[in-house]
Amino acid sequence: MKIEQKLQLGEVLRLKLEAGKQTRTSKWKRILQNYELYLFLLPTIVYFIVFHYIPMQGVIIAFKDFVPTLGINGSPWVGLEHFERFFNSFQFAKLMENTITLSLLQLLFGFPLPIILALMLNQLAQERYKRFIQTVIYAPHFISVVVLAGMIFVFFSNKGLANSIIVLLGGDPINFMAKAEWFQPLYIGSGLWQETGWAAIIYLAALAGVSPEVHEAAIMDGANKWHRILHVDIPAILPIAVILLVLSVGNIMNIGFEKAFLLQTPLNAPSAEIIPTYVYKTGLQQAQYSFAAAVGLFNAVINLVLLWLVNRTAKRISGNGLW
Incomplete structure (x- = not known):
């Protein structure tokens, strides 16, 4: 009996190995058959490898007292000294407060507005007005951050438009x-x-994919516009909204450095100093490379943990997630 069981087990293992080989072979066949598509992906893959993955080895300087003349490998190892210095600094609490508050406010107002705007635009019957409004609200996205910061200083200066009003x-x-x-x-x-109109594009694309027959059926059942928005449009964009929410929360600590830095003045610094601007000042302006790398690594780890937690929660609640 034992011999028969062993033979059966061996036969099962052999079949599994053959199935695995066939699967790998079929995958390579599909890749070879569609090699043009993979060639299109090649520049993107090379970009991420060269500019994102290879530089990751430099994160080791966060655990060393980096000296440029000695190089990364020759610099002395200090362990968690830079992290302890950051956690014990008088600026730590204020930096965390400013960064988290600004990020949460941006998420609170910036995430639902594109959805609301897309739902409103989707209800416009006149295509001419719809295209005109879309053009107007998309245009600010193409203004550079430097120009935008200059506009803010001009409009909100002592003699600017806001004070004139x-x-x-x-x-x-x-x-x-x-x-x-x-x-x-x-x-x-x-x-x-600047970004609400541009962020609404992806939701408009999802709403454009909703079959008109679904709306017609809803109208036949007596549904008004609000009912159709609630039971047809919102479920159509919900999977995309969940994925974008996960990405937004996972990137919550990486709030835009450029605009925050450009809008900083000595008088508004108590609320304008955030972790990205602090890393820039300590790392590049003060040449504290290891300390700045440690702060940046701490920031990245928080983002990674938040991304994992939010993705897991979203997948349990709605069944949609990044992975």
Whole structure:
């Protein structure tokens, strides 16, 4: 009996090995048959390998006292010294507060607005007006961050457009760029103006894929516009919304460095200093390469943990996720 069981087990293993070989062979056959598609992917793959994966070996300087003349391998090992220095610094709590608050506010206002805008545009019956509105709201996306920061300084300076309107209405001028409490509203508001229209494109594309027959059937059943939005349009964009939410939360600590740095002034620094600007100043301006690498690595680890947690939660709740 034991001999028969062993023979059966051997036969099962042999069949599994043959099936695995056939699967690998069929995969290579499909790749060879569609090699043109993989050639299109090649530049992107090379880009990520050269500029994202190979430089990752440099993260080791976060655990060393990096000296340029000695190189990465020759620099002395210090372990977690730079991380402890950052955690014990007087700036740690304020940097975390500013970064998390700004990121959460941007997520709170910046994530639902494109969805609402896409749902509203999808209800427009006149294609001419719809295209005109789309062109107007897409245009700010193509303004560079430097130009946008310059516009903010011009509009919100002591004699800018905003203060001119305030004075015209009988109020006192406000020095927006010199007050720390105004940095976050200006940062979030300018981001919404610039990116909401562009972010709505992906939702409009998903809504365009909804069959008109579904809406016609809903109308026949007595559904009004609100019912169709709630039961047809929103379920159509829900999988995409979940994936984008996971990506947004996973990138929550990597809030835009350029605009935050350009909008900083000595007077609004208490609320404008965030981790990315701090890494730039300590790493490049003060040449503390190892310390800046440690802070950046800490930031990246938080993003990775948040990405994993949110993706797992979203997959359990809605069944949709990145993996």
